[in-house]
Amino acid sequence: MTDSALPIDRRTLAALLLLAVALSTFVWASGASVTDGEPRVSENVSERYRSIDSLEATRSVVVERDRSVSRTVADVTLVPGTDRERVRFRGDGPRRYERRLSNGSVLWLYDADRRNVTVINLTGPPERTTRAARIQQFVAAAGLTDAAGRPQQPTVAPLPVVPRDRGAGPRPEAADTYTVDYVGTDSVDGREAYVLSVAPSTNRSDVGYRQRLWLDAERFYPLRTRTVWTADGARRSVTTTYTNVTFDAPVSADAFSPDFGPNATVERLETPETEWYRSVADLSARSSIAVPEPSVPADFSLTYATRTTGRVRGVGLRYAADGRQLTAAKYNFTYAPDEGETDLVVDGRPATLDRGPTTSLSWSCEQYRYTVRGTGVETERLIAVSRSIGCPSG
Numbered sequence: 001m002t003d004s005a006l007p008i009d010r011r012t013l014a015a016l017l018l019l020a021v022a023l024s025t026f027v028w029a030s031g032a033s034v035t036d037g038e039p040r041v042s043e044n045v046s047e048r049y050r051s052i053d054s055l056e057a058t059r060s061v062v063v064e065r066d067r068s069v070s071r072t073v074a075d076v077t078l079v080p081g082t083d084r085e086r087v088r089f090r091g092d093g094p095r096r097y098e099r100r101l102s103n104g105s106v107l108w109l110y111d112a113d114r115r116n117v118t119v120i121n122l123t124g125p126p127e128r129t130t131r132a133a134r135i136q137q138f139v140a141a142a143g144l145t146d147a148a149g150r151p152q153q154p155t156v157a158p159l160p161v162v163p164r165d166r167g168a169g170p171r172p173e174a175a176d177t178y179t180v181d182y183v184g185t186d187s188v189d190g191r192e193a194y195v196l197s198v199a200p201s202t203n204r205s206d207v208g209y210r211q212r213l214w215l216d217a218e219r220f221y222p223l224r225t226r227t228v229w230t231a232d233g234a235r236r237s238v239t240t241t242y243t244n245v246t247f248d249a250p251v252s253a254d255a256f257s258p259d260f261g262p263n264a265t266v267e268r269l270e271t272p273e274t275e276w277y278r279s280v281a282d283l284s285a286r287s288s289i290a291v292p293e294p295s296v297p298a299d300f301s302l303t304y305a306t307r308t309t310g311r312v313r314g315v316g317l318r319y320a321a322d323g324r325q326l327t328a329a330k331y332n333f334t335y336a337p338d339e340g341e342t343d344l345v346v347d348g349r350p351a352t353l354d355r356g357p358t359t360s361l362s363w364s365c366e367q368y369r370y371t372v373r374g375t376g377v378e379t380e381r382l383i384a385v386s387r388s389i390g391c392p393s394g
Contacts, residue, residue, distance in 0.1 A: 041144045041194075046132040049220045052080045054251045057242040059087075064237045076242075077255060080221065081132065083107075083122060084256045103256040110260050117260050119268040134159060135220050138213065141180035142196050159211065159225060177201045188214050188223040189243035219247055229355075272310030280305055283315060291315050292370065294328045295388035297381065324376035328389060330368050344383070346370075347390035355379065365391035 055078045062071045077086040087100040099110040102122070109118040139145055183195040193214040200209055214224035226239040277283040283305040284291045291305070292315070300319040308314045314331025344351050344361075351363035359382055362371040370389060374382040 041139055044136075045139045045145075045220050046136040048218070049132040049135055050081060052219055052221060053248045054079055055221065055242070055245065055247060056249045057245040060241045060243070062237075062239045062241075064239075066234050077249075077251060079251075086255055099260075101256060101258055108258045108260070110264070115261075115264045117258065117264050117266045119266060131159065135215065135222070138180050138196055138198065139194070139215070139220070142182040142194075144182055144194065159213070159222065183212070185217070186214060188216075188241065189245065191223060191245060192217040193223050216245075221245075221247070272308045272312050275307045275309075277305040277307065280317065283307055283317075287315050289313060289315050289330060289332075289368075290392065292317065292328050292330050292389045292392070294372070294385050296326060296385055297321070300324075300326055325374065326377055326382075326385065327371075327373045328385070329371045329373075332367055333369050346386050349391060351386070353379070353383075361386045363391075 055076070057076055057078075058073065059076045060071065060073050062069065064070075073090045075088045075090065078084070083102050083104045085100065085102050089098050097109040097118075098112045099108075101108040101110070105122055107120040107122055109120070110116075111118070177200065178198055179201040181197045181199075183197050186193050186195050193216055196213045196215065198211040198213065209229045210227070212224075212226045213222050215221070216223050221242075222240075223245065224239065224241045226237060228235070228237040230236065275286070277286070280291055280302065287307050294317070296319050300321040303318050303320045305318070306316040308316070308331065312331055312333055314329055314333075316327060316329040319326040344353060346361070346363040347365070349363045349365060351361055354360050358373050358375045359377070359379055360371055360373040361382055362369065363386070364370070370386070370391075372382055372386045372389070374385075
């Protein structure tokens with residue numbers, strides 16, 4: 001189920017359960033364009049990336065917002081292009097789960113304090129299947145491929161970043177087109193890397209969205225990714241770095257099988273079921289949860305309504321107008337956001353705003369969580385729709 005009360009996929013539900021990360025400020029330096037004297041890449045970049053059988057490394061994620069900084073370090077074993085991963089977090093921190101394990105079909109989250117394992121069945125295609133092609137486009141757009149293989153300015157979009165807990169990570173604006181600049185070569189923990197800068201071609205100012213990639217010069221895996229943007233006047237950044245990297249290390253057959261000890265209790269999340277309705281009246285007649293009553297712009301009309309049942313129960317409304325979409329969802333999954341996650345207030349409750357091609361605003365009221373999402377909808381209008389819902393009783 002997504003926040004719009006559609007069926008839950010692997011990333012939405014996992015994000016709902018993972019720990020919170022605060023966001024903050026970083027000063028960005030733009031890169032220089034490649035010249036004829038710069039290196040040329042003759043390899044097939046996507047094939048070199050896809051040839052990685054496994055990756056073992058130490059992964060560090062630094063998230064900054066204003067003057068707050070959080071850092072999470074984990075030992076990871078990954079199979080790029082799949083959802084198979086083994087993650088063991090180091091040290092103490094705000095996260096609820098100390099270990100993550102996925103075999104591509106099932107995700108296990110281990111809470112050491114409670115000795116509890118949460119099991120989630122995964123659905124949908126893995127998110128990383130398109131990364132190899134995206135990186136090929138980055139290298140070509142930066143002008144690093146040889147003359148025979150260089151396409152004409154391919155369309156590019158920044159790589160996804162580590163998501164905020166229980167919500168979407170920062171994403172670029174839908175209206176922007178992006179350019180890629182070759183910055184130079186650098187070293188990440190002793191490994192040579194090509195450094196590329198990705199930025200909107202229509203917004204080159206420092207307040208715009210930026211992403212910088214350090215691609216391993218041999219296998220083209222992103223050894224470091226830094227994404228910087230501004231939201232509500234606050235400069236924010238997420239930097240992910242891989243050190244102690246070993247490619248193609250032998251991985252045992254049971255590396256992605258659960259082994260949490262005999263005393264761990266297992267909690268298996270049910271896969272929710274979704275029913276679809278043509279009107280709010282039909283949905284209200286079948287739902288025990290009161291349906292939100294948003295004040296939507298006059299040019300938007302209801303396309304469908306949904307009712308989700310199971311462990312996660314909720315209702316959702318979807319509206320559309322000339323290619324724009326607006327959804328409102330209510331479901332029985334609440335949590336208190338950390339201080340760094342609060343962006344504004346809805347009906348006296350702290351709310352979290354995530355901008356991007358699909359901007360969302362979420363807040364909790366008693367036993368329910370509300371989320372309003374908009375694609376092609378101005379942020380101010382999205383906030384107004386959210387506040388029209390507020391925190392009704394029931």
